[in-house]
Amino acid sequence: MTKVNPLHGAAIVGVYNTKQGRLLEGETSQSLVLEATLGAIKDAGLTPKDIDGVISGGWGGVSGPGDMIRQLGSRPSWFGSGGADINGVMNAAMAIGMGLCETVVISSAQAGAYRDHSGTAPWVRPTNEFVECWGLFTAAEFALLAKRHMYKYGTKPEALAEVASAIRMNGSKNPGAVYYGREATPEDVLNSRMVADPFHLLDICTTTEGGAGMVLTSVEKAREMGIKPVYILGAAVEQQGAAYKEPPVWDKFGWSGRWGGKKMFEQAKMTTKDIDICEFYDNFSFDVIRLLEVYGFCGEGEGGDFVMGGRVRIDGELPVTTDGGLMSFSHPAMPQAMQRVISGVLQLQGRAVNQVKHKRVQNILTENYGGGALFTNQMIISNQPAQQ
Amino acid sequence: MTWLAAQPQGIPLPKPSELSAPHWEAAKNGELRVQRCENGHYVFIPLPACNYCWSTKLEWVKTSGKGTLYSMSIVYRPQTPAFQIPYVVGIMEMEEGWFIMSNVINAELENVKIGMPLKVTFTKMSDDIALPYFEPA
Structure with missing residues (x-):
């Protein structure tokens, strides 16, 4: 029996980022999620009357899909319980592929959840009884994986700094990025203050406010819309343990994403050689190095060497996180996950601010979360439909 | 040189659950106890059943408290003030083959290295909680 992949029945047809900022005066999570929702629908050339599926929610007082379905006109709609991330995009695509609905809007936003900066942001600070009392937060959790990798393979701080610099340079050229105009060389990264060794301040993502939205519809409808649809060729989520509770032991969890990544590549009938750009979730510089090894762009322990020589820069062999990512574009607690996909969509449609022009842009690997979280979600998107 | 000590009063302390209470109760008595199933598998952090053989016959056994530093991060930006x-x-x-997160104390910062031998040391933080820190063995 041939499996039919429901993901191949859906396409991404609209994307939208609200303004992003360290602090957005006068905005609330509610105002931003509404803007993100309507902005994505408009970007697709549709109206709320075309929507019959909703995933909406996130951190900081944004209510669930029911309130958004009411806002859009109280029509009977499919709803997904996931967030605005790769998992949510997959759920929406599967619902469309199964015929449960035709056109889904996904949105999330956050403003106002983190205004007292004397501590770390609340969404990076787990309260578990075996974590909190040791002063752990996500940077330290991911650092524990990075340090073991450095101990085991000799990975150098300079490699981490090269990743952070490459992504921050992308953001510095993106007027929509929170750190637009703020360039960072590898030396700047290494000279920034240490937060959780081996992570300097500039090895670590920012924390911001903002929102994002996306619209998916059936492949049939997308082809009638007169736009450039973006197809989902393969995707998989993977979780391996109790995030931010049990110790992030490299030898148990270091390859988080490999199992799911294999399923993703199989669905797409592709290998790493087919991938033109990686829109990785750059919460910490090291995880980009880890992911390159996880997916097999290089061998185990070789990620540090792989990123050197400009390879992952915007004009390199394998550009990574082209909008500036969580480090420089934005990290508002949930939208940044879907923003990895949005950045890829804009590249595939030829309307990215940092449009890659020196090489083919056809297949993009997008990814969310990462090793320290013990879960890694991944999806290949393309401007060419799936090969049946 | 920077001397590492236990944290002062006022940090967030564990709120034991029904499942984890034996771990924290033992800590008050200066013992590092962890679940071990009838087939000898160690389970930490605690679970209602072994995550290797799924036996529900779990016992809170006293451990040696000895281990080595598997990975580390020096934190300069505190989680909270x-x-x-x-x-x-x-x-x-740990010697018995299980892993635990904690802080390394009673050492010069500059001397703390991955692979170094460590042993548990308890610091009373409140009437209900003593924290299992680790120090050079």
Whole structure:
């Protein structure tokens, strides 16, 4: 029996980022999620009357899909319980592929959840009884994986700094990025203050406010819309343990994403050689190095060497996180996950601010979360439909 | 040189659950106890059944408290202002083959290295909680 992949029945047809900022005066999570929702629908050339599926929610007082379905006109709609991330995009695509609905809007936003900066942001600070009392937060959790990798393979701080610099340079050229105009060389990264060794301040993502939205519809409808649809060729989520509770032991969890990544590549009938750009979730510089090894762009322990020589820069062999990512574009607690996909969509449609022009842009690997979280979600998107 | 000490009062303390209470109760008596199933598998952090053989016959056994530093991070930006910096978070690989996170204390910061032998040491933080820190063995 041939499996039919429901993901191949859906396409991404609209994307939208609200303004992003360290602090957005006068905005609330509610105002931003509404803007993100309507902005994505408009970007697709549709109206709320075309929507019959909703995933909406996130951190900081944004209510669930029911309130958004009411806002859009109280029509009977499919709803997904996931967030605005790769998992949510997959759920929406599967619902469309199964015929449960035709056109889904996904949105999330956050403003106002983190205004007292004397501590770390609340969404990076787990309260578990075996974590909190040791002063752990996500940077330290991911650092524990990075340090073991450095101990085991000799990975150098300079490699981490090269990743952070490459992504921050992308953001510095993106007027929509929170750190637009703020360039960072590898030396700047290494000279920034240490937060959780081996992570300097500039090895670590920012924390911001903002929102994002996306619209998916059936492949049939997308082809009638007169736009450039973006197809989902393969995707998989993977979780391996109790995030931010049990110790992030490299030898148990270091390859988080490999199992799911294999399923993703199989669905797409592709290998790493087919991938033109990686829109990785750059919460910490090291995880980009880890992911390159996880997916097999290089061998185990070789990620540090792989990123050197400009390879992952915007004009390199394998550009990574082209909008500036969580480090420089934005990290508002949930939208940044879907923003990895949005950045890829804009590249595939030829309307990215940092449009890659020196090489083919056809297949993009997008990814969310990462090793320290013990879960890694991944999806290949393309401007060419799936090969049946 | 920077001397690493236990954190002061005022940091967030564990709120034991029904499942984890024996671990924290033992800590008050200066013992590092962890679940071990009838087939000898160690389970930490605690679970209602072994995550290797799924036996529900689990016993809270006293362990040697000895291990080595598997990975570490020196933290300079505190989780909240209640923590004194710098502090070292670490994953300890225990003699019995299980892992625990904690802080390394009673050492010069500059001497803390992955692979170093460590042993547990308890610091009373409140009437209900003593924290299992680790120090050079």
